[in-house]
Amino acid sequence: MKKAITLTVNGDRRELYVATHHSLLDVIRNELGLMGTHRGCDTGNCGACTIQVDGLAMNACLLLAVDYDGSDILTIEGVAQEGALHPVQRALVEKGGIQCGFCTPGMVMNALALLADDPHPTEADIRARLSGNLCRCTGYAKIVEAVGSVQ
Ligand code: FES
Ligand code: FES
Structure with missing residues (x-):
C-alpha cells in the first residue's frame, strides 16, 4: 500500500x-x-x-x-552552505574526529541540534547528547573536543 x-x-x-x-x-x-x-x-x-x-x-x-x-x-x-563546511564539520576534520566517516553524518546532525539548544554545552552535555551515536574508530575524545570547540 x-x-x-x-x-x-x-x-x-x-x-x-x-x-x-x-x-x-x-x-x-x-x-x-x-x-x-x-x-x-x-x-x-x-x-x-x-x-x-x-x-x-x-x-x-x-x-x-x-x-x-x-x-x-x-x-x-543540507548542512554545508554554498560549498563551505559548517563549523562543526570543519572542526571534526581539523581535530581528527573523523576516521572512516561512517558515523560522522549522524554525529553532525545530533551535534547541530545540541548547539541549537545550547550554544555552550559542557563536555558532559556533549557526551550525553552524542551517547546514542556510536563510533567504531575514534574513541570519541576527538569528536567531543571538536564539537566543544564550536562555541
Ligand atoms: S541505522 Fe538508525 S539508529 Fe542505526
Ligand atoms: S569514524 Fe568510523 S565509525 Fe566513527
Whole structure:
C-alpha cells in the first residue's frame, strides 16, 4: 500500500508516493538518493541515520515516512552552505574526529541540534547528547573536543 506525502528536504519541497511500511531512512536513501544518511543497525541503536525533523534530531530508521507528511527534514547534504563546511564539520576534520566517516553524518546532525539548544554545552552535555551515536574508530575524545570547540 502506498500513500502520497509531501516533505521539505534541505529546503526543497518534495512530493512523494511512499510505501506505508517504509521508514524515512528508506525514503531519504532510496527515493531521494541522499546517501549521506547512513544505515547502520536499522533498529535505533547506532545513530548513523540521525537527521533533523522539524529541528529535532531523530533516528530516521525508526520513523515511518507516512507519519511525517508535511515535515521539514534536514539531512547532512543540507548542512554545508554554498560549498563551505559548517563549523562543526570543519572542526571534526581539523581535530581528527573523523576516521572512516561512517558515523560522522549522524554525529553532525545530533551535534547541530545540541548547539541549537545550547550554544555552550559542557563536555558532559556533549557526551550525553552524542551517547546514542556510536563510533567504531575514534574513541570519541576527538569528536567531543571538536564539537566543544564550536562555541
Ligand atoms: S541505522 Fe538508525 S539508529 Fe542505526
Ligand atoms: S569514524 Fe568510523 S565509525 Fe566513527
